[in-house]
Amino acid sequence: MDGRTAKRATTIRDVAERARVSISTVSHAFSGSRPISQATRDRIFRAAAELGYDPNPSARSLRTGRSGIIGLILRPRFALVGTPDRAETFNRLVGSVATEMLRRKVGLIHVPDLHDPSVASVPMDGCIVAHPYGADEVLTELLRRGVPAVTIEEDPERPEFTWAVRLDYATAVSALLDHLRDQGAGDIALLTGTEDNAWNRRTRETYLAWCERHGRTARTEPLSEGLSAEGAAAVIRPLLAGPERPAAVVVATSDFAAITAEVAAAQGLRVPDDLMIAALTDSEHSRLSDPPITAMDLNHEGLAEQAVELMLTRLAGAATPTEAVVVTPALRLRPSTQRTTGPDEHR
Structure with missing residues (x-):
């Protein structure tokens, strides 16, 4: 070390604080995924320029060590059993998550087996676990490894884990x-x-x-x-x-x-x-x-949108939410x- 203190990389949270908006508003302004007023957009872009924040995931990964890739693990053991039409529910979910990631300019990788040695070499900034079991062993392992996780549907044995999107x-x-x-x-x-x-x-x-x-x-x-x-x-x-x-x-x-x-x-x-x-x-x-x-x-499109938003918010350094995000199924x-x-x- 040469005695100089390394400068902390600017995060989306810093931009949000400078622009006096929420982290999700900053995310929407850069991704264009939702309409933001021109005045708010200008304030966000000005704050980002002042702080030297680059919203491009590839450029940002060179500075922060992040890959710009999120993992997805589908837990139900019978999700892909049988003919393709039987898996329609989960096809909707996976497709919706992929679409949301593309809209946010973030990469997505499917993780079939967390314990496969080849998976350990794949860089992922966080992982979404879909439909976990009670006291889910995969979620336990992700938490042990320190991988930021978000669940689509709650682990019913972990009410304290609020990085989750659940159905009402x-x-x-x-x-x-x-x-x-x-x-x-x-x-x-x-x-x-x-x-x-x-x-x-x-x-x-x-x-x-x-x-x-x-x-x-x-x-x-x-x-x-x-x-x-x-x-x-x-x-x-x-x-x-x-x-x-x-x-x-x-x-x-x-x-x-x-x-x-x-x-x-x-x-x-x-x-x-x-x-x-x-x-x-x-x-x-x-x-x-x-x-x-x-x-x-089960409104998998809504689940996917909220889960991706929650994951990006978590990676941006947001505080742990007090409760899970709730999505309503349609009858x-x-x-x-x-x-x-x-x-x-x-x-």
């Missing part, structure tokens, strides 16, 4: 159950997935709480996301047979919801007059079923839950 399942699932009740469904069964993530945990918790509030008997049946079509049908058939069948069935995945409709038709049940069907994901399976199936759209009401005739009196 309570509102969407309660609205779905209210709709089924208003359509005359007295007995509503939930075919819940078995993956230990927020999607399964929170939807199941909301269903059980709703049943308790309304004095309904809860009926849940595990339906593993890893089942084949025939395996799923084998679980569904006995549920729909006999006098104790429910008036409505909420199925975790849209492909199994479509199979539920096929099983119902084979047993001579009319959808929705004899049986209402809804899904907790939306895809081609729910949209093209006969009749089209009511579904909860798509379709003919499978809209009765044209009155329900049976015993339902």
Whole structure:
């Protein structure tokens, strides 16, 4: 050392403080991803020039040692199992994250296995973990390595980890159950997935709480996301047979919801007059079923936008947020839950 103190690299946070705006506003001004008033834009650019801040990721990486690349890890083990159409939900998510990264002029790398030695040599400034499990081991490893992480959906065992974007399942699932009740469904069964993530945990918790509030008997049946079509049908058939069948069935995945409709038709049940069907994901399976199936759209475009924004904000040095960012799923009401005739009196 020659006794001189190394000058700290100027960050986007410094520019935000100088321009008296938020870090996200600075990010939007440089990326052009959202409209910013000309006066604010001029103030930001002037502050950046005064501080010597270069918004170009490649040039900035030479000074800061950063790569300008963000990692993405998709956690659900069954996300890519089966035919491509079955993976539509996750294709939407990955594509949306990639699009947001391109808009922000940041690189994206898919990380299939964090423990693969080749991954250790890939420079990434931070990593987005999508749909983590409870006490997720990948998130644990990233935190151990000191890699800045953001999750799409919360780790349900880490409520204190607020660098997360989560879905408001309570509102969407309660609205779905209210709709089924208003359509005359007295007995509503939930075919819940078995993956230990927020999607399964929170939807199941909301269903059980709703049943308790309304004095309904809860009926849940595990339906593993890893089942084949025939395996799923084998679980569904006995549920729909006999006098104790429910008036409505909420199925975790849209492909199994479509199979539920096929099983119902084979047993001579009319959808929705004899049986209402809804899904907790939306895809081609729910949209093209006969009749089209009511579904909860997980709003992956919104999740991706907020997650990328949160990651860039974290890398810019922002303080830890007090709570996770919340995105609301969209409920798509379709003919499978809209009765044209009155329900049976015993339902």
